[in-house]
Amino acid sequence: MAMDRSRVEDADWWRGAVIYQVYPRSFQDTNGDGIGDLKGITQRLPHIASLGVDAIWLSPFFTSPMADMGYDVSNYCDVDPMFGTLADFDEMMAEAHRVGLKVIIDQVISHTSDKHPWFVESRASRTNGKADWYVWADPKPDGTAPNNWLSIFGGPGWEWDGVRKQYYMHNFLTSQPDLNFHNPQVQQAVLDAVRFWLDRGVDGFRLDTVNYYFHDKHLRDNPPIIYDAETAGLESDTNPYSMQNHLHDKSQPENIEFLKRLRALMDSYPNRTTVGEVGDGPRSLTTLAIYTSGNDKLHMCYTFDLLGPAFSARFIRRVVSTFQDTVVNGWVCWAFSNHDVVRHVTRFAQTPAEREQVAKLSISVLAALRGSICLYQGEELGLTEAELAFEDLTDPYGIRFWPAFKGRDGCRTPMPWEVQKHHAGFTDAGRSWLPVPPEHSAAAVDVQELDQDSVLHHYRQALAFRKAHPPLLDGEMTFVDTHNLDLLAFIRERDGERLLFVFNLTREAQDFPLPMPMRNCLPIPMPGFAPEVDGGVVKLSALDAFCGRV
Template identity: 55%
Template sequence: MKKDNWWRGAVIYQIYPRSFLDTNGDGVGDLPGIVEKLDYVASLGVDAIWISPFFKSPMADFGYDIADYRDVDPLFGTLADFDRLLARAHALGIKVMIDQVLSHCSAEHPWFRESRESRDNPKADWYVWADPKEDGTPPNNWMSLFGGVAWRWEPRREQYYLHNFLASQPDLNFHNPQVREATLDNVKFWLDKGVDGLRLDAINFCFHDAQLRDNPPKPKDKRVGRGFSPDNPYAYQYHWYNNTQPENVGFLEDLRRLLDRYPDAAALGEISSEDSLATTAEYVGDRRLHMGYSFELLTDDFSAAYIRATVERLEAAMAHGWPCWAVSNHDVQRAVTRWSGGHASPQLAAQLVALVCSLRGSVCLYQGEELGLPEAEVPFEALQDPYGKAFWPNFKGRDGCRTPMPWTGDEHAGFSPGLGWLPIPAEHRAMSVAAQEADPASVLNAVRGFLTWRRRQPALQYGAIAFLDAPEPVLAFRRDAGGQSLLAAFNLSPEAVEWTLPSGSSVQALDDHGLPAGQVDEGRLRLPPRGVFYARIE
């Protein structure tokens, strides 16, 4: 199974190119910078990289507003640089996945520039246009995730267009078959280049309700969601009609038929809906996406009960699909801060990597996670994220998890010859790659050791999962595959704990994974603060 499907159980390292390495001194990371650091990435023991958008863009949303799907923005380099990156990664045995933002594009895209000019041009129906109500207000009550109404007036057409995100990110009209065909053709361009996979941004947002029905209101006590505070008006609605429409499934099946023409290629969908786990289960399978991930483990809830309930609910709904898990990415506060309860530590950082890499599924690790980087404090005057600027100070945006990688401890952290696009805190420079490589007890070396060890454990890569009853703060489960049965247990607290193993258990501890390990004595497992325990079940 592992040999035939590289993505099954793979560890995928997310690179946010703006913040990885700047080679030309403009303060922004670039593709040559990724090439320069691929040996480092390979040394981590990961299977693949996922590169956030590097396509031509006005950068209103830092590349998630694409103006040309088939070209590299000069900020990041050239197509030749990407070809070099692809070749070097493959030479190192690393698969390459790229972000594809299909549901919307930039207002600077030639398609939209043509569409907005009139109601009868060849691209007139390529975006979601709607007439105003009799009083001139938008056609319905849909809200933008980035704040305010999801409709923008276009005087040339005397109509509104839909934008689920920024006003400069108009939504494409996937009800139009020409849009679907053109979108798949853009995807084919990169598959033909040899990419190994796609990370599909906001993939459940492709279709909207053709009747433009109002979203119903959401009670105040249920106003929670992905990366936004309850005071964001987006949280005031059930988003039943502006995304996650039934027609989306047919498009995913068309996309899968294209991907199947490239036998080694895989698709990972980002899914954020009213019931993201149910949508993930629906979207992932033999005829749809290879993998899916949602934001359930990117929340503030860090308890054994919550993690178990989340994984078990997805397992029950997606018996034949393949999940992908992440606890950090470029959109949310870093996990070591979010889940520390004020007790962030190197032990917690290493434990979180081990935990997410021990669940059934593939894994996305975000750059800097292997260093245990905490969330950076970015002052308002240095903010770049339009989301953060709009909701300051209740929500500070996403800049705190996007600050540049600290390669060294010097003034600019080895990221750029000059000032980077975001400030790099002194705390991060003290946790640099150079400093941690010189420290055998560092988070970096613990993660390297663990990922190397994990490669030798088929049960952790693609085995079945079954949770065991254990009191808080212990999370325990078994993994089974190919004749190997493993017990995994995690102490999620900063205090030592004990847990009585299930009656009749016979285990042989595995302590060569390089993390603070528990010990068994007469059927009782002693776990140190933030400790882990792996054992062979006999």
């Protein structure tokens, strides 16, 4: 199903858009090396288009030593040979546009690889032309790090360099030094890299760790934090990083002016968009509000608020209400899964028997929320988190915190295409970079294509339902009082059309008495659900949903 052409040509096409995330290493291998590539993405674009999504987002495919699976870039303006060539990228993008899909690519500009020529020059001396392109600092008198900042990947956020006889800052691996955005030359260099891809015709950028660009010039210590595990996106109690209140190593006020520079560049090209990743703990929605307000910074952002373990009416209402109360004229992109977190079917389902229904209910909830949405490859098949042996791990984060936390490889295993083929049709190689679990092979695309009740067909129907009702694209959203019932109820409205949604995320049947002004609502068939309406009462089964026109 190609995208509505009027949406393609609309400068605000991204409002309410559905974006499908492709993890290139795991999508489709075409050269037999066991690793996905750009030609593989081109080959599988018909599948993505058939879902009815508006755009694809490609995780990094840039030149990289792959210490962090491509999030350690050593050349922003080329394709790593592992994935192909620039010509392969151009071919993929042309085909995506032909089938009606926009193309959004990652930009990982808060840090580089330590193999990047910029860093190689910067560490060579304190006087060279790029000496101030990274965050360097002298040790304390006792030789310890300049402050208490920590790395997300474990240990101090500083690494000693014996050539410069200084520490350099790294929020992630020691091989991912942080760029110094206080240097205007650095800002211009990364904007030039952005322009390179704009000139090639990409439609937008997903900005990795967008609130990490600037650090506190004074290098002040971070204070401790009282941690709220319910809002966490990662396994909080396994990593000391979550014990700090990150006031000084990210989300600095100077970031605002840089985002304005970035937006000005984006606005000089028609119909482009940006979606920023904001990881800022309890302040994430406040940061999102700042970054997306005023139409002069980012177009939209997403946070980790819905990427944690909670799947309840109370929790979702709290998160969305906080967003609506905090963000005046900004825009959000909601997601339940991505390449960094345990797949949501595993997080949300309480038993294996309910996984399929949880998968169907999840996309129906997501499709009804106000905002744009991101889908992660394989969730349209209801894939669960893969259980991997330690010797199969490639993720440095998982290897570092094993066995308390198993890392991100479990959500990054190859896409299963054909049940009877080697590695489920992902590759012809003797070994794929990560194994394909048997339960994933059993849920392959070709199996679900033959089953009209499959999760795959439900995704298509749910997204078609979203597009068929304009209030779901960019209409207003107002919560409805459920009088202490454990239900998620809200109204979406636009241009006089008002739709009531009621979701039962519990494992028990629930009755929802329609408020008096809504007693005459007209039930609208919602894909995958058929609750009864009797005497002004909506009777919902466990994990059920209702829609009506009011």
